[in-house]
Amino acid sequence: MNTANLTRFGPENFSQPTGACVTYSASFRAINGPAKLIVQNHGVQQLELKINGRSIDFSLKTEQNSEIQLDIILQPNNTLEVTLEGNLSIRVTQITHADLGLLRQGYFGLNTTDLARQRKFYETLGFIGEIYPAGPETSTTFAQALGFEDDYLIHVSLHSLENPPTPPFVDTVQFRGDSYREEPPYSHLNHIGMTYATYSTRDLDSDYAYLKSNHVPFLSPPTHAPNGEYFVYFQDQDGAFLKLLQSNPPATPSQPPNLTHLLNTNMNVTDLERSREFYRLLGFTESTPNSQAGGGEFARAHGFDHPIEFIGQDISLGKDTDGATLQLRQWKTPHDDTPPYAPPVNHLGIDRINFYVKDLTAAVNEMLALGFEPLGPIGGSAEIGIVFFFDPDGIKVQLAGPQSA
Numbered sequence: 001m002n003t004a005n006l007t008r009f010g011p012e013n014f015s016q017p018t019g020a021c022v023t024y025s026a027s028f029r030a031i032n033g034p035a036k037l038i039v040q041n042h043g044v045q046q047l048e049l050k051i052n053g054r055s056i057d058f059s060l061k062t063e064q065n066s067e068i069q070l071d072i073i074l075q076p077n078n079t080l081e082v083t084l085e086g087n088l089s090i091r092v093t094q095i096t097h098a099d100l101g102l103l104r105q106g107y108f109g110l111n112t113t114d115l116a117r118q119r120k121f122y123e124t125l126g127f128i129g130e131i132y133p134a135g136p137e138t139s140t141t142f143a144q145a146l147g148f149e150d151d152y153l154i155h156v157s158l159h160s161l162e163n164p165p166t167p168p169f170v171d172t173v174q175f176r177g178d179s180y181r182e183e184p185p186y187s188h189l190n191h192i193g194m195t196y197a198t199y200s201t202r203d204l205d206s207d208y209a210y211l212k213s214n215h216v217p218f219l220s221p222p223t224h225a226p227n228g229e230y231f232v233y234f235q236d237q238d239g240a241f242l243k244l245l246q247s248n249p250p251a252t253p254s255q256p257p258n259l260t261h262l263l264n265t266n267m268n269v270t271d272l273e274r275s276r277e278f279y280r281l282l283g284f285t286e287s288t289p290n291s292q293a294g295g296g297e298f299a300r301a302h303g304f305d306h307p308i309e310f311i312g313q314d315i316s317l318g319k320d321t322d323g324a325t326l327q328l329r330q331w332k333t334p335h336d337d338t339p340p341y342a343p344p345v346n347h348l349g350i351d352r353i354n355f356y357v358k359d360l361t362a363a364v365n366e367m368l369a370l371g372f373e374p375l376g377p378i379g380g381s382a383e384i385g386i387v388f389f390f391d392p393d394g395i396k397v398q399l400a401g402p403q404s405a
Contacts, residue, residue, distance in 0.1 A: 001099045004281035007274040007392065008035065008074065008371075009092035013042075014082050021046055023083040028092070029371035030074040035094040037070040044086035052079055076371060093277075098366055101358035102283040102317060105324035106400060107158065107169035108197055108265050109345070109352035112238055115155040115174035121236055122159040122170065124214050125199075126257035129165030132157040143179075145379030145386050147344030152179035161259060168262045168324065170197075171354065175346045183341060185240040185349025189233065189302050190310075190331040192270060192393055193340030194350040196233065196241035198263040198327065203254040204230055204246035210256035222246075223301040226294050233301065240349040264314060264325040265353055267395055270337055272330040274392045276313055279326060281370075282355070282397075285318040290327065309333045324355075340394045343375055352388070352396040360385045360401040378403065 009028040016022040037056065039049070043064050049056040051072055058070055074094060082090065112118040119132070134156045135142070143152040153176040158169040175181060186195045201207050204222050211234060212218065222232040222244075230246040245263060269275040276287070292298075295307035302308055312329040341347040357363045364378060364387055375388035375396065386400045 001097055002281055002283055002285060003095065003097050004277040005093050006096045006277050006281060007091055007271070008078075008094050009080060009090065011089050011091040011271055011274070013087070013089045014084060015042075015087040016085055018045055018085055021083050021085045023081060025082075026080045028078050028080070029076065029373075030078055030092075030094055031096065031369070031371055032075055033073070033094065035072050035074045035092055037072045038067065038091040038093065039070070040067045040089045041065065042087040042089065044084060044088050046083075046085040047088065048081075048083040049090075050079075050081040053081075096281060096370060098281050098370060100282055100363045100366055100399070101401075103356045103358060103401075104317070105168045105262075105265070106354035106356045107167060107171040108194065108350055109171040109173065109354065109398070110236075110240060110350050111173050111175060111346060111348050112236070112240075113174065113348065114237070115157060115172060117237055118172050118174075119157055119159075122172070124211070124216070124257070126259045127159040127161055127170070129160035129163035130157055131160075131165050131169075134158040134171070139379070141377075141379040142386065143379070145376045145388060146346070147375050147388070148179065148346075152346075153177040154179065161261060167356075171352075173346075179344075179346060181344075181346045181348070183347045185238055185347075187239070188336065189241060190268060190308075190334055190336045191340075192268050192336065192338060193395055194265065194267055194353065196243050196266045197350065198231075198243040198245055198266070199259045200247045200261050200263045201244045202247065202258040202260060203250040203256070204232065204244055206250075206253050206256045207244060207258050208232055219303050220297070220301040223297045225298055226292050227290070231301070233303070238348050264327040265350075266327045266329065267353075267391075267393075268329050268331060269391075269393050270330065271392070272311055272313065272328060275328050275330075276315065278392050279315055279328070283317050284315040284326060286316040288314045290314045290329075293333075304334060307333065326353075340396075342394070343388075343396070345375075345388065345396055352398050354386075354398040354400055357399050357401040359404050360387065360399060361404040363399050363401070 291311040293309035
C-alpha cells in the first residue's frame with residue numbers, strides 16, 4: 001500500500017488589485033475525508049473562503065508571505081469560492097492510500113512521421129531487438145482508449161536494446177490518414193510534458209562521433225554537468241529529443257554504438273511537490289534529489305544561451321519491481337508553463353508512458369475511487385488491456401495489464 005499527500009487543488013494564485021473585491025470559483029475531485037487547506041498570504045486586504053458552500057473561519061496572518069494550514073473535510077466533488085482584495089495562493093492536500101499493482105515500465109511512446117525511417121534510426125542507435133508489426137493497423141477499442149472518437153490507422157513497432165526484445169521498449173507509432181496530427185515535438189527541453197528519454201552509454205565520445213558521422217543532429221558536444229554527469233542531447237528525424245549519459249569512463253575506446261539501458265524518462269512539471277506525490281501514489285517510493293543550475297556550456301548543452309536552473313527528483317519504483325526511473329524537473333529559468341499537447345495520444349515526439357500492472361481492472365477501479373478520470377474506456381482484450389489517466393500536468397500515463405472478471 002502506497003501513501004501520498006496528494007494535491008487535490010492548486011497551487012493556484014488569486015489576485016485582485018486593491019480597491020475592490022472579486023470572487024473566483026473552482027471545482028475539484030477528491031475522496032471523502034479530512035484534508036488540509038493551505039493559504040499563503042502575498043498581500044491580502046480582504047478575504048472570504050468557502051469550501052462546498054461553507055465559509056472557512058480563520059484569521060490570516062498579517063505579515064506578507066505568511067502561511068496558514070486549516071483542517072477541512074472533502075467529498076468526491078468539491079467547490080472552492082474565493083472572494084478577495086489582494087493576492088494569495090491556495091493549495092488543498094489530502095493523505096491518500098492506494099495499491100495499483102505497478103510492476104514495471106513497459107515503454108515510452110514516441111510518435112513519428114515515418115516509421116520505416118525511424119526503424120533505421122533505432123538500428124543506428126544499437127537497438128538490436130524489434131517487434132514489428134507490434135499491433136494491428138486499426139482497432140476501435142485501442143483508438144478510443146487513446147482519445148479517438150472511433151478508429152485510427154497506424155503502423156507500430158517496439159524497439160529494444162536486447163534480442164529477444166524485452167522492456168522497457170520504445171513504442172514507435174506512425175499515425176496515418178485522418179488520425180495523423182501535424183504538430184511538432186516539443187522544441188525546447190523545458191516544455192511541460194515528456195521532452196526526452198535518457199540512455200546510458202559505455203563510451204559517450206565514441207558514440208557522439210559515430211552518430212555525428214551518421215548525420216544525427218546534436219544540441220552541443222558532450223558536456224559535464226555541475227553534478228559531474230557527462231552527457232549530450234540529440235534529436236531524431238522528427239525533432240524529438242534523446243539524451244546520452246556516460247555511466248563510467250571507458251578504459252579504452254569502444255566500438256559504437258555503446259548504449260546499454262534506459263536510465264530514465266523525463267517529465268517536466270509545473271509543481272514538483274504535486275507531481276512527486278502523484279507518482280508516489282502510483283508506487284514510485286524511492287527518490288533522489290537532482291536539482292542543477294549553470295550557464296555557459298551547461299546551458300548551451302540544453303539549447304539555451306543564458307543560465308538555466310531547475311529543481312528535480314529522480315524517482316523509482318520500489319521493491320519487487322524493475323526500478324524504472326522518472327526524472328521529474330521543475331524549470332525555474334527559463335520558465336515555460338505551456339501545457340502538454342491535449343488528447344488524443346497522437347502528437348509527434350514522446351506523448352505517453354506505459355506501466356504494466358498486475359490487474360488492470362483492479363487498478364482502474366482504484367483510480368476511479370480516488371477521483372481520477374480516464375481519458376477513455378479500457379481498450380484491448382481480457383488478456384491485455386490499456387487505459388490512460390492524466391498526471392497533475394496532463395501528462396498521459398498508460399496502464400496496461402490483464403483484465404479480471
